[in-house]
Amino acid sequence: MIAKYAEKLHRDRSVVTGRLGIAAQDDVMLSEGAPDLSRLAADVLSHLSCLGVVAAAPSLPFAEFLLRRAEAESIVPLDTETRTFLHDIPIVRRGKLAGNPAAAIAALLSKRKGVVAEGIGIVASGPVTLEQAYIHYSSVFHACHVKYLLDVLQDGFRLPGEEEAFRAFREERLRPPSAEELAFRPGPIETPEDVLAEVRAVGRYTVERGLVDSFFGNISYRVGDTIYISQTAASLDELAGCVDPVPTDNRSTTGITASSELLAHRRIYEATGARAILHGHPKFAVAMSMLCDVKDCPVKDCWKDCTRVRMLGDTPIVAGEIGAGGLAARVPPVIGGPGKAIVYGHGVFAIGKDGFGEAFRSMVDIENRCQEEYFRRLDTRAGGEKFKPSS
Numbered sequence: 001m002i003a004k005y006a007e008k009l010h011r012d013r014s015v016v017t018g019r020l021g022i023a024a025q026d027d028v029m030l031s032e033g034a035p036d037l038s039r040l041a042a043d044v045l046s047h048l049s050c051l052g053v054v055a056a057a058p059s060l061p062f063a064e065f066l067l068r069r070a071e072a073e074s075i076v077p078l079d080t081e082t083r084t085f086l087h088d089i090p091i092v093r094r095g096k097l098a099g100n101p102a103a104a105i106a107a108l109l110s111k112r113k114g115v116v117a118e119g120i121g122i123v124a125s126g127p128v129t130l131e132q133a134y135i136h137y138s139s140v141f142h143a144c145h146v147k148y149l150l151d152v153l154q155d156g157f158r159l160p161g162e163e164e165a166f167r168a169f170r171e172e173r174l175r176p177p178s179a180e181e182l183a184f185r186p187g188p189i190e191t192p193e194d195v196l197a198e199v200r201a202v203g204r205y206t207v208e209r210g211l212v213d214s215f216f217g218n219i220s221y222r223v224g225d226t227i228y229i230s231q232t233a234a235s236l237d238e239l240a241g242c243v244d245p246v247p248t249d250n251r252s253t254t255g256i257t258a259s260s261e262l263l264a265h266r267r268i269y270e271a272t273g274a275r276a277i278l279h280g281h282p283k284f285a286v287a288m289s290m291l292c293d294v295k296d297c298p299v300k301d302c303w304k305d306c307t308r309v310r311m312l313g314d315t316p317i318v319a320g321e322i323g324a325g326g327l328a329a330r331v332p333p334v335i336g337g338p339g340k341a342i343v344y345g346h347g348v349f350a351i352g353k354d355g356f357g358e359a360f361r362s363m364v365d366i367e368n369r370c371q372e373e374y375f376r377r378l379d380t381r382a383g384g385e386k387f388k389p390s391s
Helices: 002-011 035-046 062-069 080-086 101-109 130-155 162-173 192-208 262-272 283-289 356-383
Strands: 015-025 029-033 052-058 089-092 114-117 121-126 218-223 226-230 243-247 276-280 310-312 315-318 340-343 347-352
Touching: 002 015, 002 029, 002 052, 002 130, 015 035, 015 130, 029 035, 035 052, 035 101, 035 121, 052 062, 052 130, 062 114, 062 121, 062 130, 080 130, 089 101, 089 130, 101 114, 101 121, 114 130, 121 130, 130 283, 130 356, 192 218, 192 226, 192 243, 192 276, 192 356, 218 262, 226 262, 262 276, 262 347, 276 356, 283 340, 283 347, 283 356, 310 356, 340 356, 347 356
Parallel strands: 089 114, 315 340
Antiparallel strands: 015 029, 015 052, 052 121, 114 121, 218 226, 218 276, 226 243, 276 347, 310 315, 340 347
């Protein structure tokens, strides 16, 4: 299991090669990876009542920059996952790590799922499984990535070396997603076996092309009065045995383990007649959804209370709580025409009339469009208008 999640973190491009340590509690303490980080992970784990710890240097310096820019003792991203899952991300400055770094980090991890430690990186815990430690690391990496994009657009570069590091990210690391060399089954797809095979394949594509992190996102396909949908907390690249067939008339209890977005999927199918739905969290789309140029707006909790439909190109942006909240009410009315929609701080929904090829390409197009618009605004920021993230 340690080897599995080490491989996934490297495949996700979220850790620096050779700068990862993982510890897991079995009958005995097990740890692997870079000697200093594996020792730290094991020492942190020894202070906690949990099963696993990941300690790694993130592949991008965004978390470290956020720590150094922060005036408080935590980073507070506004994306949906942070708000509902992480709450905030505690930071541990170098001074508090001087004596007993494991104890200082463990004290914060006893209350939160991940921390950013100055000069070390991200440390995350898994209370029940090692997979949770991987998920929590990925969640912190995702949240810091999105927040840093927004902070740079709002405040510019404030630290020595920051602008150079961001330029290297933009010119050398950033890879616009694409659908090239991917095979999609033409629809309509009728048999359960073919549906499950296609859902597994497209879920894997979504992860491999960087359109979703960790266990975020969901996917479904409708055949008649049955929706085949990924289970809640399922990793989209590991969907074997994790797709539920849910009757649309609720005559079965299979929906109990289905994605928390089941109601949104059902309402989208009812409103559009589509057969395929793909939901991912591409980072630039998440960041751009949180930018608003409306001044003196009375809405405070934009993520749930904003009723405006904003547009980014031909893609509508709406607000709404996840699960059975406003998202299920606000996405279906706007997604039918363009076949795609962005949810404030949450990601992209895309539909396919008969198959997933259309939905996947829509998500790729949205993320690339958001990248282009982000850098357009960044490049003109010095002499142009300053767009601020909504609350």
